[in-house]
Amino acid sequence: MIKGHWHQEGSASRIDALFSINDLGRYALELKNGTVYRGELSHLEVTERLGNVARKLTLENGSVFVTLDNDAIDTIFKNQQKINGFVHYLETHLSSIAVALVITLFTAFSFFKWGIPWTSQKIAHALPYETNQLISSGTMDFLDKYMFEESNLSEEKKNQIIQHFKVKLSPLSREDDSQIEYKLHFRSWSMGDQAIPNALALPSGDIILTDKFVELSSNQDEIDSVLLHEMGHVVHRHGLEMLIEGTFVTITVMMISGDGSGLGDMGIGLGSALVSSSYSRGHESEADLYAFKKMLLADIDPVSFSNIMNRMTTYMKEEENNRTRETNITKKSNGNVLDYFSSHPSTQERVELANRYSECFKEGLRVCK
């Protein structure tokens, strides 16, 4: 006997009722007012089990029987509803919950760590080359308008770098992707009164060198090493990859938090930032590796790269110290936390890799294991 309520089709009014079955697969529904409905069990429609929420049986005449006695209903209708049975089985068995939790955490981790970068890379390389042009159009104008100023380098110096690039570095990239056309630009970039040493590459193959960078470099090899690093970004289509990765992260995050309140967004924003910067650290390492391999082929000592990187870091640090001394504020070291947000791998890692390739170079190897 299962206790519950009976409703006429589409009616809110209800009558207490008792539901029972016999051995022949037939049921009887006795209403409190004396009416009895009988029929085949197989003709009843039963809602899927979900936690302990009220269960509804729909009779042939459209009237419904509602009960909270889920377990009794499950026993009677054991053989029906296989698909739902599976989902409900997962939901009610502790071991499957634990498995779900572990799989969820593991998948989420691997998806963000390897899945997204891998898929993005595949997509980025499957797209036609013109996409690179498309996403960089307008970028150069934007940078010129808001960040850069005209270069103060002499025409002679610029031409020398460009000529050297054409003769020595361009041929190295022939085997990668014949469609890429590199173009060098010289600009001056400063924040406040501090000139910034930097080199950037746009997906279209435009490479920008800042005046301060050229100034800090002590020989042609150092400039070449940085140019090769930037070429690595272009060859590996990192710009496009970043864009695709960003889309993936946003969609995933949206689906996870879809039903949540807007407040969770703040935590999610922080998470997305962490994930994105970890991707771009991966890109930097990839570009480094590209540069080192090409340097062995071009007969340049990879140590040049760590030399110029060190010099740039030292310069930035010194500038920082000068400024803090001026304003008499002791700077607290909060670098460790910020490393997580840093888009570049730690300098130490990069220097180690450079040294390893430098060893190979000294041994006269063309390929380094």
Add this chain to the structure above:
Amino acid sequence: MESLRFTGSGSEYFKIWIVNVLLTIITLGLYYPWAKVRNRRYFYANSTLDSRNFEYHATGKQLFVGFLITMVFFIAYNLIAQVSPQGSIILLLVLFIAIPWLIWRSLMFNMRVTSFSNVYFSFEGQLGKAYINYLLYPFILLLLMYGLPAAAFFMGMDDIATAQAMGEGAVVETSAMLTTFLPIAMFVAFIVAFYFYAVIKKKNTEYVINGSRYGQGIFKTNVESKKFLMINLKTMGLSFLVMLILGVVVGILGGSDTIMMFSNPESMKHGRIPEGFALAMGIAYLIMIFAMILIMSYTMTRQRTYTYENTFLDDKISFASTLRARDFSWVMLSNLFLILVTLGLAFPWAKVRMAKLMLENTLVDTEHGFDVYLSEKQEAQSSLGEQIGDAFDVDVGVAF
């Protein structure tokens, strides 16, 4: 008056939620609509009044089409936004024009798939009115806010141009007129817009509630913009107070740095943000999140109380909300904290807590009973266009 109750529990919902997440992952997201249905079913069926429960009847299949379209649109928007700003503006414009239709459609859909005590809800508001409420009114609001000051400014500029032709003295005179007239125009525009904002709130509330049906029963609300205006005024007062406090906090913590920043904004251009100032800003930011939740809770609960006490079903069944701002903001803040420290795993408990709070503070007059209500015959939905519209699910901002 009897309050609604929530009969579910966090631990039970956790199991449903984690399995949903798992299946969504395994199916690469395709299970999402079915997961959503299970979530909704759980929360609806556990909401009870007078020991009768609500039910959610939509199927995953019904939601799937809309889910796919939303995803495609979202991906397209994301990619286009990176490539061409013009393209993304056009897409946004399309979305903007489609929003009233989406709201109308999802109101119809969501009501039609919801029942209470075996009787279905429905929505009979008109599409035209949705466009008036969710496109025309917001557009007028924008015009009021920016149109009048802009008009005053350009008229003034025009006068200066004429004055320039006339000579030096006239220019000075006219620009003096412009500087006095422009702030007045902006002030008037602000007052008018502020009032109109309350009018919109009234109209939207009426559109949603007066269009709702329970079986043959008709919901009716009779709200006045004056009351919404008062709530908004108090909200503004509170916001000013918070800004004042924030200003003082930044001033004290940032000390001389702050004064330097404001007296000499040039120093900011050189990329030097003093540490004292940064610290003060960080603390101010935290206080601001806290204060925003408090203020938002205040506005939300007051509007809810006012709307509920003026809403009736068939002129006899009345409603009330006893939700207090301090309870709402407490649950909100503690939920946020729980979710953050557990990296999201406490989400099911947070959601159940919120559902309990909302339902237990919703009162309905059950004296007349619901026995007289019958489901209205619903016309069959078949064409693809309707199916697509069916499936979109936009929140309208009138909690009910």
